[in-house]
Amino acid sequence: MTDSQWPRFEVFLQDREGHSHRNVGTVHASDSELALQNARDVFVRRPSCQSLWVVPATAIYALTKQEIRENAGLSADDSEQQPKNADLDVKSYLVFQKRNQRRTMSYVEYVGRVDAATPGQAMAGAITAFDDPSSTVWWVCPASVVARSTVDDVESMFTPATEKAYRMPQHYRIIQQMLEAKSRLLGKADIEQDA
Amino acid sequence: MSETNQPETGNLQEFEARIKRGEKVEPGDWMPDTYRQQLIRMISQHAHSEIVGMLPEGAWITRAPTLQRKLVLIAKVQDEAGHGQYLYHAAETLGISRETMLDALLSGQAKYASVFNYPTLSWADIGVIGWLVDGAAIKNQTMLAQCSYGPYSRAMVRISAEEGFHMKQGKEMVIRYAQGTSKQKAQVQDAINRWWWPTLMMFGLPDAVSKHSDTLKRWGIKTRSNDTLRQEFVNEMVADLNTLGLSIPDPDLRYDQEMENWIHGPIDWDEFWRVVNGAGPCNAERLATRRKAHEEGQWVREAVAAYAHKHPPGSHDD
Secondary structure: OOOOOOOEEEEEEEOOOOOOOEEEEEEEOOOHHHHHHHHHHHHOOOOOOOEEEEEEHHHOEEEEHHHHHHHOOOOHHHOOOOOOOOOOOOEEEEEEEEOOOOOOOOOOEEEEEEEEOOHHHHHHHHHHHOOOOOOOEEEEEEHHHOEEOOOOHHHHHHHHHHOOHHHOHHHHOHHHHHHHHHHHHHHHHHHHHHO | OHHHHOOHHHHHHHHHHHHHOOOOEOOOOOOOHHHHHHHHHHHHHHHHHHHHHHHHHHOOHHHOOOHHHHHHHHHHHHHHHHHHHHHHHHHHOOOOOHHHHHHHHHOOOOOOOHHHHOOOOOHHHHHHHHHHHHHHHHHHHHHHOOOOEHHHHHHHHHHHHHHHHHHHHHHHHHHHHHOOOHHHHHHHHHHHHHHHHHHHHOOOOOOOOOOOHHHHHHOOOOOOOHHHHHHHHHHHHHHHHHHOOOOOOOOOOEEEOOOOEEEOOOOOHHHHHHHHHHHOOOHHHHHHHHHHHHHHOHHHHHHHHHHHHHOOOOOOOO
16 A cells, blocks of 8 residues: 555664764664655654764674674674675774663663674674673664765754743643642642631 | 574573663664563554544644644644654564554554543543643653663653653643633533543553563563553542642542552443444544545655655755
C-alpha cells in the first residue's frame, strides 16, 4: 500500500556548546539536506539544540561489546560493511561510543576521530584509541558522509523553539493552582463549620 | 557468525543475567526471539497510537477559542507526530521496516490504543484528554523508560518529558473550567464522564488475565503491573477531581481505609474488546483519515523521489 521508504539517517544532536553530539534516533529522507530538515522537525521541537549531524545509516559500522567479545577478531573488512569500490586511501573516521550500560540516559555519543583505510580498521583503531572498559557500543563512520547544520542555520532552525515557552511543562503552574484550589476548598469547609 | 554455534540456553542464561544486573540490551546484542517479537508488537502499537492519537485533538485546532490555545494544541499534536517517529525508529532497530508498520496501520491490521476511537464532542474534551488520557499514558511511559531495551527506554525518556507539557496544559484547562460558570462546569464534567472509563482501560487487562505480563516482567520490559499503575492513577485523579469539585462517573467508587486506595467499580471489558476489534464510535473514521492523509501526500513523495533521482549524492553544483 505504501511506496518504497527512503534511506535511514542516524541523527546526532548537540544540545549546547561544549557537549558532544549524541545519537537521538533516525529519520528517513531522500538526501542529507532533507534528512537535516526532518531531524529538526522530529528532534528539535524544544529549546535544546545547538547543532545537528545526520549520517546515512548504511555508512555506520556498529558493534556492541558482546559482538566484539564473541567475534574476537574484527571481520568487518570481509563482510558487507566493506564499501564497494573502496579506495584504500587513509581517511578520517568519526568514532561514537555508549559508555554506560545501566543508566537510561546514556547515548551513543561522539568521542573523536581516527584515521583508517577501511571501516574494520577504523573500528579496531577506535577500540584502541578510545579504550574504555565501561564502553558497550562502538560506531564508526567516514567523516566525509556526515552532513552538519551550520552556524548560519541556528537562527532559522533552532532559535524559534526558544520562544515557545508554552511547550515547557512548568509554563502551566499546575502545582500552584491546585494548592490554591485546595485552600479554597478548605476555606469553604472552615466557613461551613463556623456557621 | 560464531554465536549461532553456541547452545541457545547458554545465550538465554547470559541474557537473563544481564537483565537481572539492570543492563540495557542494545541492537546487535543477542536476544531471545520472543523478546524481539514482544517488543516489536508493543513499540509498533505504541507508535500507531501516537499517530492516530493526533486525530481526536487535531479536529479542534481550527476551533480553538484563542490564538494561544491554538498554538498550544498545534504544538501538542506536533509532539504526537514526533513521538510516533521516535517509536517507529525504536522498532526499526529490532529489524522491522517502517514501511511494514505503516502498511499494517493503513490496512487496518495493526492495533492501537482503543481510547482514540472515541469522539471529541466539545472544547472541554481537549483539556480532559490532556489531563486524563495523557496522564494515564505518562504512568505507562515512565515505567517503560526503565525498560531493558536501550532504544525503547531512550525514546520513552524523551516522550515522558514532552508528555509532561501535554498533561499540564490539559489539567490547567480543566482547573479553569472547574472555576468557571455553571455551564462551563457542566461541560467539563460531561467530558470527564465520557473519557473516564476509556482512560482506565488504557492500562490494559487486569493482571489476572493479562497473558503477556509474566515474560514481559522477567525480561525487564514492564516492571510494574497494569493493575498497580491503574490504582496509582485512580488514587491521584480522585483526589484532584474532588479538590476541583468535579465528580467521577462511578457509583461503586469507594475508599479502602486499610489499603489507602480508591477502589473503582467494574470496567466494561466487553466494550473494550468491541472497540479494539473495530466497532468503536470512530474506528472507521480514524482509519479513513490516515489513509486519506497518506494518499494526499503521494505527490510530495513523488516530487522528492524525482528530485533525488536527478540529483544523486555528490552531484550538487552549488
